[in-house]
Amino acid sequence: MSVRIKDLPLEEVVAPGRGGCPGCAAVIGARMVTKIAGQNTIMVNSTGCMCVNYGYAGAPLFPYVHSLFENAGAVASGIDAALKADNRRDDINLIVYAGDGGTVDIGFQALSGAVERGHRFLYICYDNEGYMNTGVQRSGATPYGASTTTSPLGKISKGESRPLSRRKDMVRVMAAHGIPYTATASIAYPLDFMRKVQTALAIDGPTYIHLLSPCSIGWGIDPKDTVKVARMAVQTSFAPLYEITGGRQFKVNLRPVNLKPVQEYLSMQKRFRHLLDDPIELDIIQRAVDENWTYLSNC
Amino acid sequence: MRQYLSGNKAAAEGARLAEVKVVAAYPITPQTSIVEYLASFVANGELAAEMIPVESEHSAISATYGASLTGVRTFVASSSQGLALMHEALFMASGLRLPIVMAIANRALASPVTIFTDHQDSLAQRDTGWLQFYVEDCQEVLDTILIAYRVAEDCRVLLPIMVCFDGFYVSHISEPVDVPDVAQVREFLPEFKANYPVLDIANPKMFNVMAFPQFFEEFQRDKHESMVGSEQVIKEAMLDFERIFNRSYSMIETYCTEDADIIIAGLGSMMGTVRTAIDQLRSTGLKIGMAKIKSFRPFPYQDLAQALKGAKVIGILDRDISPGSTGIVYQEVLATLQETPNKCIVDFVLGLGGRDVTIDTIEKATGILEQVLSGSELKRRVIWVDENREVLDIWKVGETNVG
Numbered sequence: 001m002s003v004r005i006k007d008l009p010l011e012e013v014v015a016p017g018r019g020g021c022p023g024c025a026a027v028i029g030a031r032m033v034t035k036i037a038g039q040n041t042i043m044v045n046s047t048g049c050m051c052v053n054y055g056y057a058g059a060p061l062f063p064y065v066h067s068l069f070e071n072a073g074a075v076a077s078g079i080d081a082a083l084k085a086d087n088r089r090d091d092i093n094l095i096v097y098a099g100d101g102g103t104v105d106i107g108f109q110a111l112s113g114a115v116e117r118g119h120r121f122l123y124i125c126y127d128n129e130g131y132m133n134t135g136v137q138r139s140g141a142t143p144y145g146a147s148t149t150t151s152p153l154g155k156i157s158k159g160e161s162r163p164l165s166r167r168k169d170m171v172r173v174m175a176a177h178g179i180p181y182t183a184t185a186s187i188a189y190p191l192d193f194m195r196k197v198q199t200a201l202a203i204d205g206p207t208y209i210h211l212l213s214p215c216s217i218g219w220g221i222d223p224k225d226t227v228k229v230a231r232m233a234v235q236t237s238f239a240p241l242y243e244i245t246g247g248r249q250f251k252v253n254l255r256p257v258n259l260k261p262v263q264e265y266l267s268m269q270k271r272f273r274h275l276l277d278d279p280i281e282l283d284i285i286q287r288a289v290d291e292n293w294t295y296l297s298n299c
Numbered sequence: 300m301r302q303y304l305s306g307n308k309a310a311a312e313g314a315r316l317a318e319v320k321v322v323a324a325y326p327i328t329p330q331t332s333i334v335e336y337l338a339s340f341v342a343n344g345e346l347a348a349e350m351i352p353v354e355s356e357h358s359a360i361s362a363t364y365g366a367s368l369t370g371v372r373t374f375v376a377s378s379s380q381g382l383a384l385m386h387e388a389l390f391m392a393s394g395l396r397l398p399i400v401m402a403i404a405n406r407a408l409a410s411p412v413t414i415f416t417d418h419q420d421s422l423a424q425r426d427t428g429w430l431q432f433y434v435e436d437c438q439e440v441l442d443t444i445l446i447a448y449r450v451a452e453d454c455r456v457l458l459p460i461m462v463c464f465d466g467f468y469v470s471h472i473s474e475p476v477d478v479p480d481v482a483q484v485r486e487f488l489p490e491f492k493a494n495y496p497v498l499d500i501a502n503p504k505m506f507n508v509m510a511f512p513q514f515f516e517e518f519q520r521d522k523h524e525s526m527v528g529s530e531q532v533i534k535e536a537m538l539d540f541e542r543i544f545n546r547s548y549s550m551i552e553t554y555c556t557e558d559a560d561i562i563i564a565g566l567g568s569m570m571g572t573v574r575t576a577i578d579q580l581r582s583t584g585l586k587i588g589m590a591k592i593k594s595f596r597p598f599p600y601q602d603l604a605q606a607l608k609g610a611k612v613i614g615i616l617d618r619d620i621s622p623g624s625t626g627i628v629y630q631e632v633l634a635t636l637q638e639t640p641n642k643c644i645v646d647f648v649l650g651l652g653g654r655d656v657t658i659d660t661i662e663k664a665t666g667i668l669e670q671v672l673s674g675s676e677l678k679r680r681v682i683w684v685d686e687n688r689e690v691l692d693i694w695k696v697g698e699t700n701v702g
């Protein structure tokens with residue numbers, strides 16, 4: 001499968017007029033998803049930025065339900081079952097669009113249960129690495145060293161203390177469920193992301209995409225730099241692009257010709273500011289990123 | 300056809316006869332066999348439904364409201380800890396105005412842990428915007444599930460309904476039950492068709508969006524007024540049920556109340572015991588009657604006031620307690636006082652965590668009501684009518700037995 005820009009529909013299914021912050025990557029991501037999915041879509045949103053920034057003007061042109069914070073997987077299960085029972089399943093795209101808090105933390109059980117039961121739906125986690133809607137608290141996806149309001153800098157704290165290697169790796173966790181397709185994606189690589197959405201939607205079963213979504217407020221970046229930061233995450237292999245089919249087959253989608261030092265990524269964001277002149281900390285992070293990249297490259 | 304069914308089987312039969320399309324439920328004693336019966340109906344092709352074997356009760360109710368919002372008839376069942384786990388999503392089901400029916404085999408809540416019955420689990424969900432019916436025997440379980448669908452789906456109501464029956468006393472006791480045939484049921488309960496917005500590609504809508512203060516209150520008010528207005532719908536449904544099935548039900552069911560000085564009111568299977576106790580007490584010349592509250596939400600204030608009109612003393616049986624206040628049913632009945640002034644209302648808390656409510660219990664309570672009738676004052680607001688004197692100091696029991 002492949003996606004070409006000239007084939008994308010001009011119409012906007014996620015209407016303009018949304019109340020998201022300037023440069024919100026989650027909104028950019030939603031627009032890309034719907035360019036592929038179109039109006040033949042039912043979307044479930046867990047509680048978070050995306051369910052409040054629709055406003056009234058920015059209503060999507062497809063049926064939509066804001067579930068609760070922790071149950072998007074279960075609500076999608078019910079929709080899938082009802083469509084089947086009512087002989088309406090056809091080729092309706094059933095998509096969950098949920099934050100990392102709603103996915104990695106509080107919604108983990110409902111998601112795990114839903115994919116284990118084999119419902120047909122695409123679950124996209126827009127990962128802004130924290131609870132942003134409630135004002136930037138840490139989540140199970142917050143990276144080592146990041147300063148948030150619940151992993152703050154302090155006299156004896158340097159931000160999030162859980163090592164990068166122990167951050168919950170949702171893509172591999174989902175792959176371990178043995179589901180047909182899981183992938184990482186980035187808003188800085190729209191054709192890659194949209195191809196993944198297209199691939200996932202064609203599958204009659206549960207699929208999962210983890211979309212890195214920089215948050216200008218939570219990460220301390222200039223709104224105009226959202227895409228740049230997302231691109232640098234890939235080019236430093238801090239957030240590599242890869243997909244796993246059948247729960248086993250790894251494929252790295254992009255191998256940067258010259259991997260950039262992770263410092264270049266960290267230095268774009270105020271949440272890591274305190275680490276930049278600490279060579280020991282930078283080394284710890286660089287080594288964790290390298291290890292992960294080596295692992296992936298050998299998969 | 301007459302069959303020998305447990306309350307749980309009767310509940311499952313009710314869902315089967317209602318031809319539900321999606322069932323999502325999670326096992327918990329004493330509700331478990333409802334889930335098993337439904338799974339076997341689906342496995343044997345006796346019910347053309349999707350059964351979702353969810354991983355928790357929170358997901359059971361979430362999947363159910365997802366399915367209901369997609370426009371199909373749904374069924375769910377739970378109890379106790381499971382029902383408590385659903386709490387947050389119960390508001391979603393009522394707020395989204397979904398006609399879900401849930402069977403509840405009542406069971407007390409931990410801690411300390413128990414699997415036996417009382418009404419704490421469902422009464423603790425009183426304010427979630429669900430209608431609540433409490434039933435007494437297996438026939439009533441089946442019939443009330445059919446009535447519940449008819450009421451919930453009425454466009455004047457569009458609210459979810461809990462059909463509650465006592466764990467073990469009803470869920471696990473088998474009785475002869477008249478199981479109607481599908482054609483009869485269809486006459487009473489037509490095939491489901493959502494005539495309101497659902498998740499539909501042809502008519503896209505957003506659900507559960509933010510409501511700012513200028514809207515929010517009106518949503519709550521509409522829910523409240525629809526629930527109040529559902530009294531009329533329930534009565535119509537019960538009349539129609541009687542016409543088709545020849546069994547009659549009412550929101551407040553009375554027994555020997557016409558000339559009664561003393562009336563005992565309460566919920567659930569213990570009211571069957573009360574009926575028998577009344578027969579015995581009447582034979583000694585006491586003018587005593589009973590009002591069984593079948594519909595707890597909506598609470599039929601006027602009907603109850605009418606039933607209590609002639610009584611001088613009223614005893615409330617509360618198989619529940621709101622610690623620091625009183626039993627929950629008592630508070631509701633107090634609210635009818637506007638309509639029934641000059642009465643003395645006594646609150647009995649009893650039968651918690653499966654403690655048997657026997658004819659003795661009812662006679663003991665009646666003894667107290669007789670004293671009140673002859674003018675004596677009560678020292679306590681809540682009377683633990685069947686207290687176990689040997690373990691009243693539970694801290695001491697803990698020291699000696701548990702350590």
Ligand SMILES: Cc1ncc(C[n+]2csc(CCOP(=O)(O)OP(=O)(O)O)c2C)c(N)n1
Pocket residue numbers: 047048049050069070098099100101102103128130131132133134139
């Ligand atoms: C059960 C429950 N707990 C807490 C909240 C408060 N809450 C709302 S959104 C949110 C954080 C959402 O984080 P995430 O899923 O990462 O999405 P984001 O805000 O980043 O878009 C929290 C904690 C809630 N709505 N429900």
